Amino acid sequence: MKELLLIIKEHLSHFGIIMRLARYEDKATNQGNYLGMAWQFLNPAFQVGTYYLVFGLGLRSQGNPEAHVPYIVWMLFGLSTWFFMNGTFMAGVSSITSKVAMVSKMKFPISILPTVRYVSDLTSFWAMLGISIVAMLVSGVPITLHILQFFYYFIAMTALMFSFGILNSTVNVLIPDYKMLMSSVMRLLFWTSGAIWNVDRLNGNHMQQVIAGIIKLNPFYYIVDGMRDSFLSQAWFWSSDRLQYTIMFWLFVMFIALLGSHLHMKFRARFIDLI
Template identity: 30%
Template sequence: MSSIKMFFAFLKELLGSSHIILELTKADFKKKYLGSYLGILWAFVHPAVYIVVVWFVFEVGFRSQPLANFPFVLWMLTAIMPWFFFSDCLQSATTSIIENGFLLKKMVFSMGMLPIIKILSALIIHAFFVLVIFIMFMLYGFPPSLYNLQVFYYLFCTIALLLGLTWLTSSLTLFLKDTPQIVTMILQLAFWMTPIFWSTKNLSNHTLNLIKLNPIYYIVEGYRESFIYKTWFWQSHYMLTLYFWCVTGFFFVIGGLIFRRLRPHFADVI
């Protein structure tokens, strides 16, 4: 079978299992917090506490100056939320197959679903905090606008990029045990190379172009354009949009192909 046919067969297999994916997503979300007193509330407590701490540090402690005429906490919040979603998904999905190897041995199961389940499970939490962003903007006196709807486009961008990356990293983890540590190290580097706590306005054009090579830059700035800069993605940086989708498409296809090629050997190493 050619690589192209193999890739589309892989996608068709996953689409045919959509109902199973949804059921397993619910189960995965509940399983994380099963047995604790607060249950699934912990999924929302941890990020909420982080937001409160950041608000106190920058608004009360540092008395940070507004950026783009918006309070610093709002400027930062629109970037940290998509970063949390991306990093949590990538780390949890990278180990999703090795953690659920028993499914491969006990039943006929499409292992390509496991990274998707982790992404959808994290999406539930992220959707809640997108709502929090809306509420905080209204509390600061910034009402919703049509530009806010653009956040769904950038959310789609994030999921598309994650799918390819997690198919790649989750399959490689079985054969290269250092993969989770490598992913964590890359995420740490990417965090500080992404303008989450800092602004790009003082960077030279050469340095800014290097920063833009990080595909997360497109997503983070996209969230800010949806809530702060009020710019449609097709009105500016169309070359950056083209670059992002080329990178995403590359990882989507390569990740799917590598996953499909390695999958027959999963049982041998689990």
């Protein structure tokens, strides 16, 4: 716990540096493109269109029939959240190894590097979330008090990405093949994140219900479904059918944060040699 508190303290004391590095990351990523920052939401927008053509029109999926939410709106909130978490997750894996020159000369703690990418990617997340909200309002879906829990799920998402960032960036230094492994794992997790299909449809036989219960243990599913709960007025995170998953989510986040901070502090002094 002391190691985790030390890393949190490093983040708080270097918050200004995190923000400056994040702005630099934005400019460096898009400086060679004519449209610049616009590509941060154009790429996911094209992917959303592709998934809608396949699953919304081709397979005629439905989002939440009981609430009469159009599939495109239901899908937008799921994909905008997933794209952000997936991009931040994978960027966090290589956040230390990709900054070898910076790591060797820097005057700030290495632990903030995964968070820098998280802050940088927020630009595209806000843009996609804004598009989702506009689509929701145009479709006639009202805003209710459930939107207040967006702040809770945003904090939960930040905690999850922070924990994974510390763990993944450290393990990737120790195990060079780790990024390739995580890339494959995230492709699998996409289909169990509930981003493009409704997991609650698995309510037929007992085996399907068991599979649905296992899928809902996915922390990425918890955030994706929670964002939909916030904007599409489905449920509160403390409701009876959500509470057990809320408790398990935070236990998982705490475990990853403690494990990641322990490994980070144990091997941090050797990062330069290992890279």
